[in-house]
Amino acid sequence: MALEIQRMFATYGEGIVLHGVSLKAEKGKVTALVGRNGAGKTTTLKALMGLVSAPAGQIELDGKHLEGLPAYERARAGIGYVPQGREIFPQLTVRENLELGMEANPSVHEIPESLFETFPILREFLNRKGGDLSGGQQQQLAIARALVARPRVLVLDEPTEGIQPSVVSEIGRVLGQIKQDVAVLLVEQYLEFALEVADDVYVIEKGEIVQHGAPDALDQEALKQTMAL
Ligand SMILES: Nc1ncnc2c1ncn2[C@@H]1O[C@H](COP(=O)(O)OP(=O)(O)O)[C@@H](O)[C@H]1O
Numbered sequence: 001m002a003l004e005i006q007r008m009f010a011t012y013g014e015g016i017v018l019h020g021v022s023l024k025a026e027k028g029k030v031t032a033l034v035g036r037n038g039a040g041k042t043t044t045l046k047a048l049m050g051l052v053s054a055p056a057g058q059i060e061l062d063g064k065h066l067e068g069l070p071a072y073e074r075a076r077a078g079i080g081y082v083p084q085g086r087e088i089f090p091q092l093t094v095r096e097n098l099e100l101g102m103e104a105n106p107s108v109h110e111i112p113e114s115l116f117e118t119f120p121i122l123r124e125f126l127n128r129k130g131g132d133l134s135g136g137q138q139q140q141l142a143i144a145r146a147l148v149a150r151p152r153v154l155v156l157d158e159p160t161e162g163i164q165p166s167v168v169s170e171i172g173r174v175l176g177q178i179k180q181d182v183a184v185l186l187v188e189q190y191l192e193f194a195l196e197v198a199d200d201v202y203v204i205e206k207g208e209i210v211q212h213g214a215p216d217a218l219d220q221e222a223l224k225q226t227m228a229l
């Protein structure tokens with residue numbers, strides 16, 4: 001299972017925000033896209049999902065081209081998206097949130113048991129409203145909701161944002177587990193976490209990839225400069 005983005009451009013109105021971003025994420029690895037606030041991380045994911053204007057670029061998921069498809073068809077092709085800020089439904093129960101996740105894959109009719117092995121807290125809280133969960137629990141719900149549809153690629157936008165350290169390490173552990181079955185593309189501004197969990201890292205600055213490599217192969221000086229505010 002592999003996702004490849006090639007020479008992706010994205011625009012908001014007149015402004016070009018991505019200038020030919022290329023990256024690859026494959027099963028067995030956590031691939032991280034890191035960069036400071038405003039670098040274009042979220043826009044890269046939105047361009048991938050068909051949620052912003054992307055006038056040029058290619059997206060291949062296991063050989064199938066997705067560029068040009070509407071957003072729901074990209075999700076159905078097997079991209080599970082955990083957006084920045086989680087966006088779970090606070091008024092719906094944990095179970096209902098998970099059931100909504102199934103809609104991306106018509107062949108899934110029930111919540112797989114394995115999901116509760118990964119996230120035991122969700123079984124316990126199945127009938128609670130999403131809004132009553134802690135931030136860390138909501139993030140676990142958002143990840144679980146994306147996994148319910150058995151995606152080929154799991155894409156996460158800053159899953160550590162606003163979450164306490166114990167849950168951050170729990171999410172790191174879960175990603176290490178999930179990558180055995182699904183390609184994981186992790187967008188992060190929290191560099192230390194990204195370097196710890198990722199097998200492969202892309203560094204984005206002003207809408208361009210400026211470095212790519214294994215965490216210990218990156219130019220640390222350049223990386224510090226890229227990430228500095
Ligand atoms: N809806 C929008 N309209 C106009 N510009 C936007 C919009 N969303 C993001 N941008 C701009 O695009 C650039 C990249 O933003 P974003 O992808 O959100 O960065 P990141 O996720 O890396 O923090 C920033 O300069 C930001 O101001």
Ligand SMILES: [Mg+2]
Nearest residue numbers: 041042043084
């Ligand atoms: Mg962002």
